[in-house]
Amino acid sequence: MKIGIMSFAHMHAYSYADGLKKMPNVELVGIFDDDSERGKKAAEKYHTKHFIDQKSFLAMDMDAVIICSENFRHKEMVLNAAKAKKHILCEKPIATTVEDAQEMINVCDENKVILQTAFPVRFSSPMRQLKKMIDDGELGDIVAFRTTNRGQNPGGWFIDKQQSGGGAVLDHTVHMVDIMRWYLGKEITEVHAIVDSYFHDIAIDDAGLLTLKFENGVVASHDASWSRFKEYPIWGDATIEVVGTKQTVKADAFKEHFRIFTSRSKSLSYVFFGNDMDFDLIRDFVKCVEEKREPSISGWDGLKALEVALAAYESSEKKAAVNL
Structure with missing residues (x-):
């Protein structure tokens, strides 16, 4: 399975990347981060490609993305990833408003992609x-x-x-x-x-x-x-x-x-x-994508907590x- 990470703004991105690297059936194919210095360092650390352009990153051949941006950018990245037909694990809180969270859920449903909230x-x-x-x-x-x-x-x-x-x-x-x-x-x-x-x-x-x-x-x-x-x-x-x-x-x-x-x-x-809660969260997300099943922790769970x-x-x- 091919997975990319969108932004290393949140410190959890590092533990999630560590988890991906431990899984023999998963390849971390790229990192999008428009903070060039942060993105390059993360890509070097995890021996993968760095993308500064979100569109180019999402055009890659990959199955899913993990979003670890600043909270206010969750909506933007989830919508773009969903429209690119990528399954999504989104860092908590899912959004900064309930209305944004609902729109994110709706767009993921429309594009038939998984939206899982990261509650490790x-x-x-x-x-x-x-x-x-x-x-x-x-x-x-x-x-x-x-x-x-x-x-x-x-x-x-x-x-x-x-x-x-x-x-x-x-x-x-x-x-x-x-x-x-x-x-x-x-x-x-x-x-x-x-x-x-x-x-x-x-x-x-x-x-x-x-x-x-x-x-x-x-x-x-x-x-x-x-x-x-x-x-x-x-x-x-x-x-x-x-x-x-x-x-x-x-x-x-x-x-x-x-x-x-x-x-x-x-x-x-x-x-x-x-x-390791973070690793078990990542492993569960990968299984959800592999088995094409509903996420253990849904976008709706993220919305209700928010x-x-x-x-x-x-x-x-x-x-x-x-x-x-």
Whole structure:
């Protein structure tokens, strides 16, 4: 299979390229990046061709592309790739507006190409094991979620609202909203949030606290922030605590373990895992293209996660809950 990467603006492009190079049935045939210096360096690193012209890149004989541009360029690149009949894995957030996300989905459908959203946290071993426990009924009925996604301030275009579409709340809400929707199979209907800049002197939000309500009455809280400083021993976290009628389970995608609290015992249990989420995401995308099946994480999943993050900004501005 022949795959190209569109832009190395997002740091995830490097881990995705690493993943492609590990797969014996995949060839990284080219990199488009109109930042000439960045594109040339990436092409040299991965021993492939660099294209500064998007049209020439998309005219290549290849099956799919991975888009890792600045957020505001996702729409442009997805539409162009879809019209060139290339299957697409798009970095999150899928877009900067819900309307753009819907147009991207529509154009991909019209051109009969896959649009998968890059939510690698779904491929974390603890998160997948917790999903199985929920599906098997081990937690009973889900009552509530408590989630966090806290990391370091990435700087650069991430703190330029025109290019990113939003700060920490957009960057660090979509992952865990996707996980909660995946676990519950229900949609969020109400968002209440406080969003501001607390940790850095920047003109964009670096933290937010969200309270969410699902259509079946389940409630959730989410802490999204760029609150981890350079001195912090690890990059950050992506955690979820699921409160069920039988037991409560907490998982952290980056610590590669989950903790179990149960009413049957006063003890605290730890189960450890280890895997490369980004590689598993890439492998899944390749399988989707090979098998001509629907993506595991669709454009619609990307849109619904984006919708919640944008509603958080609206709620904070209005100082009131927003209904979806």
